Amino acid sequence: MDVAMSRVGSMQTAINDVASYQLVGLSDSDGSKSPDVDALAALPRVNGVNMVQEIDASDDGSLEDSDDDDDLSAFEGTLGEMDDQHLFAGDPEACTYDEAIQYRNDLRTFGPAEFCARTVEAGAISAKKLLTAFNIKPPAFLKGASDDAYYSLLSLGISRELSKRIKLPQYNTIEDAVDLIKKSKNIIVLTGAGISTSLGIPDFRSKNGLYSMTGHLGLDDPQDLFSLEIFKEDPALFYSFAHVIIQEHAAFSPTHAFIHLLQQKGKLLTNYTQNIDNIEQLAGILPEKLIQCHGSFATASCIRCKHQVEGVQIYPDIRAKRIPRCDKCIASLRNLKVPNGMKRKRSQNGTDKKRRRFDSNSDSEDEEDFDIPEAGVMKPDITFFGEPLPDIFSERLTNHDKDKVDLVIVIGTSLKVAPVSEVVPYLPSNIPQMYISRDPVSHVNFDIDLLGDADVVVAELCRRLDWELNHDMVPKDKFAEVTLQEGFTSRHRFTIKQ
Numbered sequence: 001m002d003v004a005m006s007r008v009g010s011m012q013t014a015i016n017d018v019a020s021y022q023l024v025g026l027s028d029s030d031g032s033k034s035p036d037v038d039a040l041a042a043l044p045r046v047n048g049v050n051m052v053q054e055i056d057a058s059d060d061g062s063l064e065d066s067d068d069d070d071d072l073s074a075f076e077g078t079l080g081e082m083d084d085q086h087l088f089a090g091d092p093e094a095c096t097y098d099e100a101i102q103y104r105n106d107l108r109t110f111g112p113a114e115f116c117a118r119t120v121e122a123g124a125i126s127a128k129k130l131l132t133a134f135n136i137k138p139p140a141f142l143k144g145a146s147d148d149a150y151y152s153l154l155s156l157g158i159s160r161e162l163s164k165r166i167k168l169p170q171y172n173t174i175e176d177a178v179d180l181i182k183k184s185k186n187i188i189v190l191t192g193a194g195i196s197t198s199l200g201i202p203d204f205r206s207k208n209g210l211y212s213m214t215g216h217l218g219l220d221d222p223q224d225l226f227s228l229e230i231f232k233e234d235p236a237l238f239y240s241f242a243h244v245i246i247q248e249h250a251a252f253s254p255t256h257a258f259i260h261l262l263q264q265k266g267k268l269l270t271n272y273t274q275n276i277d278n279i280e281q282l283a284g285i286l287p288e289k290l291i292q293c294h295g296s297f298a299t300a301s302c303i304r305c306k307h308q309v310e311g312v313q314i315y316p317d318i319r320a321k322r323i324p325r326c327d328k329c330i331a332s333l334r335n336l337k338v339p340n341g342m343k344r345k346r347s348q349n350g351t352d353k354k355r356r357r358f359d360s361n362s363d364s365e366d367e368e369d370f371d372i373p374e375a376g377v378m379k380p381d382i383t384f385f386g387e388p389l390p391d392i393f394s395e396r397l398t399n400h401d402k403d404k405v406d407l408v409i410v411i412g413t414s415l416k417v418a419p420v421s422e423v424v425p426y427l428p429s430n431i432p433q434m435y436i437s438r439d440p441v442s443h444v445n446f447d448i449d450l451l452g453d454a455d456v457v458v459a460e461l462c463r464r465l466d467w468e469l470n471h472d473m474v475p476k477d478k479f480a481e482v483t484l485q486e487g488f489t490s491r492h493r494f495t496i497k498q
């Protein structure tokens with residue numbers, strides 16, 4: 001099944017439900033103006049999901065261009081971006097954090113109809129202010145508008161809030177986290193670039209990430225680095241930077257070692273990773289426990305004849321920034337006797353070669369063989385834009401993991417990229433979920449947030465679990481200092497004591 005699409009569908013239904021409720025519920029109260037539900041349709045959308053500007057402490061109040069997202073999927077930028085801790089600091093027109101929590105609880109307790117009756121309809125709070133309880137900043141273009149102009153945005157915030165999983169109240173402390181790991185037997189670990197950055201492998205979006213490193217290439221969109229179409233036109237672009245993803249020396253991080261330790265203890269159900277660096281394999285994660293959601297450099301295939309080889313076979317070319325060619329194609333070309341007439345034809349059309357090859361969309365390999373006697377280009381078996389995701393992902397999630405999982409640990413990903421972003425909402429909401437990353441996210445309600453360098457967090461967890469995490473990068477004589485973030489019950493920050 002297509003998890004992502006079903007999610008979009010349910011979101012839309014929720015938005016429509018709340019919007020139609022509101023038309024009745026709110027307009028009845030003052031008998032005059034009804035909220036403009038057409039405004040819902042006017043909101044920017046991506047793949048059917050409305051874009052809502054989040055509150056940002058550093059924001060100047062203007063609506064940002066919703067097109068400048070550096071996402072890998074339509075979901076990035078559409079769901080909550082701004083964290084609660086920055087939400088309402090010092091803004092008299094916004095809810096305080098405590099008020100926001102109360103409103104969110106009330107919404108769950110009373111349902112949207114009763115909630116609106118008790119709040120906006122009763123005149124207890126303006127729609128504009130109530131928006132902020134749901135992480136939405138009143139947009140600048142509505143400045144000075146009457147309060148009902150904010151109704152459609154409020155309905156969006158309400159529907160989005162209701163679509164979030166509810167945090168389980170019984171899990172909050174580090175001890176809770178340790179106990180959960182101790183007693184769980186089928187843990188899903190979701191990992192992203194944050195578990196490999198300590199090895200010098202860049203992530204995609206951060207300041208020093210891959211996308212910022214490739215600014216000099218003059219791409220319209222950094223995602224073009226992984227565009228299948230562009231790769232076919234000019235594989236040199238991809239091979240000009242691919243070397244940064246593969247390691248010079250084989251190494252894995254303490255976080256990889258931690259996941260391996262979970263496997264050794266018989267607790268790892270599945271490690272879903274967004275990473276394409278294939279370091280999980282190096283760390284000893286068994287193939288049957290590992291889903292590389294975007295493929296990996298473990299293997300490479302010829303884009304013409306599909307001949308597949310071990311990824312390491314093309315590493316020398318990648319390191320030398322050369323375009324690796326297919327051995328099988330080369331071998332068959334050596335045996336190919338090109339007719340004289342064909343040779344002439346080629347030389348006449350030589351300049352047109354590239355365009356003919358890729359615009360024709362020709363699947364006729366025979367014809368290609370004669371037109372372009374050139375060996376196919378090898379491409380690592382990572383999922384490019386324009387390629388389907390591996391089927392194994394949803395197969396594993398729906399048929400194998402969903403009914404077994406007893407704990408979810410998300411590490412080093414902001415969970416904004418499908419399909420990994422779809423794992424958490426898909427799983428039963430009573431399954432405890434914890435989050436290990438540098439920064440918190442607000443579009444998912446985790447039960448426990450363990451914030452900091454992932455390697456530091458897992459080392460401290462192992463220490464408290466009395467597990468031996470032997471790794472060169474884990475200092476033997478330094479322990480993490482753990483502090484509870486002010487105003488939060490389940491958000492802990494890990495730093496190394498100097």
Ligand SMILES: [Zn+2]
Nearest residue numbers: 302305326329
């Ligand atoms: Zn080939």
